[in-house]
Amino acid sequence: MKKDKIRITLDNEKETLLVPLLCKAREREKELPILSDHVAARLVERIDYDFSALKIPKKTQVTLCIRAKQFDNYTRAFLDEHPSAVVIHMGCGLDTRYFRVTDGKVAWYDLDYPDVIALRRQFHDETDRYRLIPSSVMDFRWLDNLAGKSGPVLIIAEGLFMYLHVEEVRSLIIRLQQRFPGCLLIFDCFSAHAIKRMAGHPSIQKTGAEVHWGIDDAREIETWNKGITLLEEWYFTQSDEIRKLDHVYRILFKFAGLYPAAKKAHRIVAFRLN
Numbered sequence: 001m002k003k004d005k006i007r008i009t010l011d012n013e014k015e016t017l018l019v020p021l022l023c024k025a026r027e028r029e030k031e032l033p034i035l036s037d038h039v040a041a042r043l044v045e046r047i048d049y050d051f052s053a054l055k056i057p058k059k060t061q062v063t064l065c066i067r068a069k070q071f072d073n074y075t076r077a078f079l080d081e082h083p084s085a086v087v088i089h090m091g092c093g094l095d096t097r098y099f100r101v102t103d104g105k106v107a108w109y110d111l112d113y114p115d116v117i118a119l120r121r122q123f124h125d126e127t128d129r130y131r132l133i134p135s136s137v138m139d140f141r142w143l144d145n146l147a148g149k150s151g152p153v154l155i156i157a158e159g160l161f162m163y164l165h166v167e168e169v170r171s172l173i174i175r176l177q178q179r180f181p182g183c184l185l186i187f188d189c190f191s192a193h194a195i196k197r198m199a200g201h202p203s204i205q206k207t208g209a210e211v212h213w214g215i216d217d218a219r220e221i222e223t224w225n226k227g228i229t230l231l232e233e234w235y236f237t238q239s240d241e242i243r244k245l246d247h248v249y250r251i252l253f254k255f256a257g258l259y260p261a262a263k264k265a266h267r268i269v270a271f272r273l274n
Helices: 019-029 038-046 058-081 096-101 114-120 140-146 166-179 191-200 202-207 218-225 240-244 247-256
Strands: 086-091 107-112 130-134 153-159 183-190 228-235 266-273
Touching: 019 038, 019 058, 038 266, 058 086, 058 153, 058 266, 086 096, 086 240, 107 114, 114 130, 114 166, 130 140, 140 166, 166 183, 166 218, 166 266, 183 228, 183 240, 218 266, 240 247, 247 266
Parallel strands: 086 107, 086 153, 107 130, 153 183
Antiparallel strands: 183 266, 228 266
16 A cells, blocks of 8 residues: 655755755665665655655765765774664754664664654654654754763764854763763864855755854864863775765765865864863
8 A cells, every 4th residue: 555645844954964964865876885775765756745846966865875875884883892782963953764674672762853753753663772852953952862881982973063052062072071071082073164155056056054163173172171082083085985986976075075174174082081
């Protein structure tokens, strides 16, 4: 029996969750995909929305799929070392990482605004190991949902922090440090110049989303509180997935790697919060 289409009623930054979802669904159609996400493809088929209105450039699809693949790599590496860990995915949108990388042993929490989680519930059921938390990331009462949780903790924030102000990012990181001492926090960030340029991105203009936070020197975050340590700053030019791209994009990534400003425009950082 064919299921009814689900209409999207989100706006602003919430609506942007459709951008990475569509990118991953389209990527699966390639002969050499960066990642193959059949769940994302199934979700796109179920959603009643004019995806063409997002006007997603090819470069965005490449970048977001490389980003998702690297977050998958980080998550798998963490779970290989800590198979019964706790993973918190802040600002999860409609991402399907739990289904891509886990074997069911991890305690996984997907967190996003209540209306986003209500949308997720139409596609995914909760289990004893997979939970949904309906909350703004800045409403710290969501931490009560994890009372009593201990052991290794991985916190990921993909495509989230740029929508926050610097004061919010700082207070959130410090709160996570206090609640989960020793946790690993991984997120992507943009340079200050790249953030200014993002206002002209067609998907940002279509949704009405606003981006705020960019940072040029990731080590500045270490000064926010004692015990915050930068472990790695990963650049998209390092990705093994570049070999799967066409000749033009391989050259573009090669040249980007030669210029610090281009290389640092968008990157992924990993911090230990002790």
